[in-house]
Amino acid sequence: LSEKKVTVVFVLGGPGSGKGTQCENIVRHFGYTHLSAGDLLRAEIKSGSENGTMIQNMIKDGKIVPSEVTIKLLQRAMLESSNDKFLIDGFPRNEENRAVFESVTGIEPEFVLFLDCPKEEMERRLLGRNQVRQMFFPIEKTILLLSSQLHYPFLLCYVKGREDDNIDTIRKRFKVYMESSLPVIEYYNSKGKVRKILLCFLLQIDAAKTVEEVFEAVKAVFTKMNP
């Protein structure tokens, strides 16, 4: 990876702040490749890797998977890509993640896009995502009974949602975010690298901005970087 000159932007923010959603938009407009650390870890569970059970248990508990596991997945994804511009979403999540990533890869981020969202709004969104899952659950069971082996996994990926979107795990994810992830954002802020996007209109926690409104602000940051 040291031979391949890459540009990295870290996209950070609490659980449900909209990292994945905004990354999809950035990819469309600015030609980055999106690497979600959480998605890579979930793919690793699905692939039946030897670390799968350990990763699954940590995610269920909202804990941070050991750095070497996540960094290996990120490095592999960057090497396999022909692109040289990456959005790394949801990583680094603690000081150790950050320090090990920088020393192992020699990569420092261009900047950090920080999606700053009130907890109430993040919780609402994550529970909303879970409601869709619960609504589909009876159907899911019916599909299991009726459909063939071939169609079932295909349909399930539409209705399944995320296992960590339940109130117990969401609270644990918030706690880890406040205690371990915010200090990483503060570290980069002290180096002048953070570009903060406010996801709610000031003093109006109930008035969250739409995906489009948020992307207008995100677009301005990226346009400044790549005029």
Ligand code: UP5
């Ligand atoms: N939504 C988005 N934007 C909206 C808007 N402006 N208005 C209204 N609704 C909006 O969005 C969440 C939901 O909100 C969606 O339904 C969306 O439509 C809606 P999303 O874009 O998915 O937000 P995101 O910030 O990506 O939320 P996510 O749940 O993915 O955040 P997490 O940081 O919790 O999840 P991640 O996948 O990164 O990590 C999961 C777990 O993996 C961690 O808890 C940890 O256990 C583990 N992990 C590690 O151990 N190490 C890592 O490096 C990474 C993960």
Ligand code: MG
């Ligand atoms: Mg995400």
